[in-house]
Amino acid sequence: VIDRGMDERRRIEMLARLLAAEAEDVELGIGDDAAVLAMGSEKLVWTIDEQVEGVHFRRGWLGWSDVGWRSTMAAASDLAAMGALAWCGLASIVLPEDVDDRALEAIGRGQQEASKQLGAPIVGGNLSRGPAFCVSTTFLGRCARPILRSGARAGDGVWLSGRVGLAAAGLKALEQGRADDARLAEAVAVWRRPHARVSDGRTMALVAHAAIDVSDGLARDAGHIADASGVCIVLDEGTLLDERGLRESADALGASAVELALHGGEDYALVAASDVPIPGFRRIGEMRAGRGIILRTASSERAVEPLGFDHFG
Amino acid sequence: VIDRGMDERRRIEMLARLLAAEAEDVELGIGDDAAVLAMGSEKLVWTIDEQVEGVHFRRGWLGWSDVGWRSTMAAASDLAAMGALAWCGLASIVLPEDVDDRALEAIGRGQQEASKQLGAPIVGGNLSRGPAFCVSTTFLGRCARPILRSGARAGDGVWLSGRVGLAAAGLKALEQGRADDARLAEAVAVWRRPHARVSDGRTMALVAHAAIDVSDGLARDAGHIADASGVCIVLDEGTLLDERGLRESADALGASAVELALHGGEDYALVAASDVPIPGFRRIGEMRAGRGIILRTASSERAVEPLGFDHFG
Numbered sequence: 001v002i003d004r005g006m007d008e009r010r011r012i013e014m015l016a017r018l019l020a021a022e023a024e025d026v027e028l029g030i031g032d033d034a035a036v037l038a039m040g041s042e043k044l045v046w047t048i049d050e051q052v053e054g055v056h057f058r059r060g061w062l063g064w065s066d067v068g069w070r071s072t073m074a075a076a077s078d079l080a081a082m083g084a085l086a087w088c089g090l091a092s093i094v095l096p097e098d099v100d101d102r103a104l105e106a107i108g109r110g111q112q113e114a115s116k117q118l119g120a121p122i123v124g125g126n127l128s129r130g131p132a133f134c135v136s137t138t139f140l141g142r143c144a145r146p147i148l149r150s151g152a153r154a155g156d157g158v159w160l161s162g163r164v165g166l167a168a169a170g171l172k173a174l175e176q177g178r179a180d181d182a183r184l185a186e187a188v189a190v191w192r193r194p195h196a197r198v199s200d201g202r203t204m205a206l207v208a209h210a211a212i213d214v215s216d217g218l219a220r221d222a223g224h225i226a227d228a229s230g231v232c233i234v235l236d237e238g239t240l241l242d243e244r245g246l247r248e249s250a251d252a253l254g255a256s257a258v259e260l261a262l263h264g265g266e267d268y269a270l271v272a273a274s275d276v277p278i279p280g281f282r283r284i285g286e287m288r289a290g291r292g293i294i295l296r297t298a299s300s301e302r303a304v305e306p307l308g309f310d311h312f313g
Numbered sequence: 314v315i316d317r318g319m320d321e322r323r324r325i326e327m328l329a330r331l332l333a334a335e336a337e338d339v340e341l342g343i344g345d346d347a348a349v350l351a352m353g354s355e356k357l358v359w360t361i362d363e364q365v366e367g368v369h370f371r372r373g374w375l376g377w378s379d380v381g382w383r384s385t386m387a388a389a390s391d392l393a394a395m396g397a398l399a400w401c402g403l404a405s406i407v408l409p410e411d412v413d414d415r416a417l418e419a420i421g422r423g424q425q426e427a428s429k430q431l432g433a434p435i436v437g438g439n440l441s442r443g444p445a446f447c448v449s450t451t452f453l454g455r456c457a458r459p460i461l462r463s464g465a466r467a468g469d470g471v472w473l474s475g476r477v478g479l480a481a482a483g484l485k486a487l488e489q490g491r492a493d494d495a496r497l498a499e500a501v502a503v504w505r506r507p508h509a510r511v512s513d514g515r516t517m518a519l520v521a522h523a524a525i526d527v528s529d530g531l532a533r534d535a536g537h538i539a540d541a542s543g544v545c546i547v548l549d550e551g552t553l554l555d556e557r558g559l560r561e562s563a564d565a566l567g568a569s570a571v572e573l574a575l576h577g578g579e580d581y582a583l584v585a586a587s588d589v590p591i592p593g594f595r596r597i598g599e600m601r602a603g604r605g606i607i608l609r610t611a612s613s614e615r616a617v618e619p620l621g622f623d624h625f626g
Binding site: 008011012014015018019020021022023025028029030035037040042044046047048049054055088092094101104108111115122123124125126127128129131132134136138140 | 365
């Protein structure tokens with residue numbers, strides 16, 4: 001019998017079953033964007049993210065300083081999704097022989113730039129040899145009340161901060177060797193230098209019932225809110241297409257703008273459920289009773305599969 | 314000009330220069346066993362460690378559950394070195410295609426066993442595809458007063474909890490394909506299943522002036538205390554050789570027991586500087602004015618190079 005393996009979600013569930021344990025002051029373990037720890041009246045929000053050469057990026061698609069920047073922002077984005085202020089981080093870097101000291105310095109400079117932008121320094125880490133470049137970045141954040149994936153209610157609006165689909169267009173452009181195409185320049189830049197929306201997360205946390213960041217694609221990540229909250233999420237196609245640069249990039253690639261918006265990852269936009277408007281966010285749909293994700297046009301509705309990036313799919 | 318590259322220490326110093334930043338409640342950044350954060354009157358101690366297949370271990374040398382156990386204990390050992398209580402951890406796993414679900418479950422079981430032993434659950438993490446197996450484990454610990462590498466004084470005794478050299482003998486046995494040699498069985502077991510000495514670290518923290526855990530070899534790690542504290546560390550050869558199992562393992566390997574004790578890593582013993590005895594620790598030497606590491610016999614003294622494991626040496 002050939003074991004086809006489990007998808008990412010079932011693998012995480014397996015590990016969560018093995019590792020589940022009660023511990024003092026641990027309020028939330030495996031299964032959300034970050035773990036939540038209690039420290040007096042304050043909460044600590046704690047996450048780890050990995051960037052692997054050949055999986056998350058290829059050399060030539062970006063500079064080493066971009067690798068440092070992206071790895072830092074991607075990790076911090078989970079704090080934004082919980083509504084936490086970024087406090088500080090650690091980074092563990094695995095260096096193959098062919099990543100030289102100049103490259104390592106550029107990685108450090110990218111981490112420095114990103115952590116300055118976040119106001120959260122990298123305060124330690126680890127260096128190791130290895131056959132392939134990887135960097136694990138872990139961040140601690142602080143907040144009074146973390147926003148989870150669960151908690152959305154039927155009737156809530158779906159609110160978006162940032163853009164969805166453009167980073168995926170940039171990635172496609174790089175995969176196709178079209179980084180020099182002026183029509184795709186913005187998309188490539190967005191993919192290379194994403195921003196963790198920590199400040200928008202702080203605003204969102206004042207009113208949101210649930211939230212997540214879009215790392216694996218809007219349909220997939222919004223699907224996590226739908227699952228955890230037990231609601232159906234209706235997305236309005238028009239609002240997704242009404243995004244600066246998305247249709248132009250899709251046209252240049254011969255791709256579908258709506259597919260990019262629904263299934264493209266690595267934008268690190270924030271999606272929140274709220275019954276009141278959130279400053280800096282735009283409304284892209286609503287929650288209703290039911291399950292799953294629905295795409296709504298002026299004349300029709302269709303169910304959307306929670307496709308998107310799955311390391312083991 | 315061929316760039317020969319920097320050694321591990323200089324690479325870390327380069328990153329530390331780039332990333333150094335003041336931040337609220339960050340008391341200690343890059344350069345010790347762990348970062349130290351202030352949270353009210355309590356300190357958080359925070360570390361990350363990496364295990365990479367082909368660098369830290371090879372398949373066949375140990376089971377996947379041992380990989381889970383070792384990675385957890387190696388990370389927690391930095392908390393022991395600071396005198397902190399282990400609170401909880403995150404683990405980011407990079408899985409190549411040929412590590413199947415059964416192996417992943419075994420890794421999780423090893424993490425579970427180690428974290429139960431530590432009383433510190435794994436509360437989150439990350440799963441990613443990649444060309445080579447790696448696991449990054451980050452732990453948070455708590456204490457009132459972390460013990461740093463600096464702070465040792467001339468006149469302090471050098472105190473050891475645990476054994477040094479035996480894990481390196483076990484590793485040599487595995488490298489030589491001699492895991493079945495009964496005379497090396499204990500050494501192999503010690504290498505496969507190290508213990509973070511968290512409880513001894515708590516005791517040590519009541520009186521110690523400085524401390525470190527022995528991951529890269531006694532001479533190298535004690536050398537970090539000597540450097541950071543500005544003292545010379547004198548080790549008594551007799552006390553190092555008077556260790557259960559060390560000479561027998563060295564003889565079976567045709568290796569030097571004293572070389573194993575001085576330069577063998579991955580024992581995760583604790584070395585502390587204290588002017589009073591530490592319960593559970595034995596005295597292996599003393600600090601005096603000066604620099605570096607000296608090995609003393611009944612009749613002579615010699616300087617010891619801070620050899621040991623260096624990923625970039």
